[in-house]
Amino acid sequence: MIDLYTLFDYLEWRGDISFAESPINEVDSLIFCAFSYCNIKSLLSYQERKTIKDLYIDYQQIKEDNLFKKSQNRLFQMLSESNRFKEVVVTRYFNEVNDTKEMQIAGMTFILPNDVLFVVFKGTDETLTGWKEDFALSYKNIIPAQEKAVAYLDEILSSTKKNVYVGGHSKGGNLAMYASLFCKEFEKLMQIYNLDGPGFTKEIIDSKEYQERKEKIVTYIPKASIVGNILNQDTKTIIIKSKQIGLLQHDLYSWIVLNNHFIYMKELSKEATTLSNILNETLEKIPKEQKEKIISIFFEILESWNIYDIEKWFGNLLASNHLNKYNLNMEDLALLYRIIPLIREIMKKLL
Numbered sequence: 001m002i003d004l005y006t007l008f009d010y011l012e013w014r015g016d017i018s019f020a021e022s023p024i025n026e027v028d029s030l031i032f033c034a035f036s037y038c039n040i041k042s043l044l045s046y047q048e049r050k051t052i053k054d055l056y057i058d059y060q061q062i063k064e065d066n067l068f069k070k071s072q073n074r075l076f077q078m079l080s081e082s083n084r085f086k087e088v089v090v091t092r093y094f095n096e097v098n099d100t101k102e103m104q105i106a107g108m109t110f111i112l113p114n115d116v117l118f119v120v121f122k123g124t125d126e127t128l129t130g131w132k133e134d135f136a137l138s139y140k141n142i143i144p145a146q147e148k149a150v151a152y153l154d155e156i157l158s159s160t161k162k163n164v165y166v167g168g169h170s171k172g173g174n175l176a177m178y179a180s181l182f183c184k185e186f187e188k189l190m191q192i193y194n195l196d197g198p199g200f201t202k203e204i205i206d207s208k209e210y211q212e213r214k215e216k217i218v219t220y221i222p223k224a225s226i227v228g229n230i231l232n233q234d235t236k237t238i239i240i241k242s243k244q245i246g247l248l249q250h251d252l253y254s255w256i257v258l259n260n261h262f263i264y265m266k267e268l269s270k271e272a273t274t275l276s277n278i279l280n281e282t283l284e285k286i287p288k289e290q291k292e293k294i295i296s297i298f299f300e301i302l303e304s305w306n307i308y309d310i311e312k313w314f315g316n317l318l319a320s321n322h323l324n325k326y327n328l329n330m331e332d333l334a335l336l337y338r339i340i341p342l343i344r345e346i347m348k349k350l351l
Contacts, residue, residue: 004243005256006254007027010027011082011084014260015083022260026220026260026261027257030195030257030262031085032110032120033167033169033193034071039072040059049089051087051088051089051090052088056077059076092108092152092155093108094107107122115162116162118166119152119165119166120166122169122172123170123173141201141204149175149179150179153179154185157189158184158185160188165189167195170198171197173194173219180216192217196222196225198231200233204232217236218235218238219236220238221238222249223249223267224242224271229268230280239264239267241263241264
């Protein structure tokens with residue numbers, strides 16, 4: 001039986017091994033992506049450069065000691081004490097939420113001691129803007145965050161001659177893929193790590209850029225993945241083991257590692273396959289214009305309520321008269337009642 005080792009065990013095993021001695025691997029990508037969720041926006045401006053060790057000194061003044069942040073705090077501390085990571089420099093940090101553009105994106109660049117860069121895009125945050133943009137992936141070929149990700153990666157690539165890796169978790173994985181597919185200096189990229197991120201519309205999959213550049217993308221999804229199976233993907237995909245069950249396997253801290261790699265699985269769970277198929281088939285059958293209309297109404301209602309408890313959102317939404325002012329026809333109403341439970345299950349498990 002395989003012990004349930006996680007990224008924390010990896011840091012204990014290999015934290016004293018430098019990147020010069022052992023080049024970047026898939027578990028390192030997991031750690032960089034997990035770090036992107038740490039709250040450093042008040043500690044680092046876009047132009048500043050700080051080592052993880054120095055950042056942690058500042059972070060101790062603002063860190064939140066609650067259950068939700070427990071894993072992030074532990075990770076930050078272990079990285080700051082690890083010979084492998086403590087001298088890694090963090091720079092070009094940005095975090096942008098634009099309600100007008102319906103855009104949420106954050107990212108940073110790590111400068112490794114062995115002359116390598118790792119660019120990371122953060123996944124969805126807790127804002128409604130972020131979630132609305134996520135669901136826009138189902139009816140838009142391009143969302144504002146993807147355009148911003150391309151511009152950011154182009155800037156990084158144009159300013160360096162180093163080898164560059166790109167990665168992200170959840171929506172961050174989608175942004176990492178999109179930015180890499182449409183950047184100007186693709187030849188500088190070594191590999192793109194998509195950690196359980198959603199795919200693209202069929203138009204993107206069929207594009208010349210996707211077909212010519214997809215070989216550098218590796219997608220990792222846990223056995224019960226739903227998020228990583230939303231929409232279309234045509235990349236090398238590796239199914240991995242998690243210590244969690246169901247949709248909770250989306251949590252990076254649950255992914256099981258051994259030495260410098262994940263534990264690989266042969267196939268997805270039946271439940272994950274069934275749910276993702278239902279979701280994709282439902283989304284595929286809905287015309288783009290109607291899909292955009294329904295999702296826009298859905299999030300407009302949530303924003304107007306100004307509440308942040310998703311149980312209240314969904315418990316009140318379908319039983320309320322908030323839908324009356326939108327003059328929805330019977331087809332729209334039927335669609336809304338069909339798609340909201342699917343959205344609810346995904347958001348409930350991931351928030």
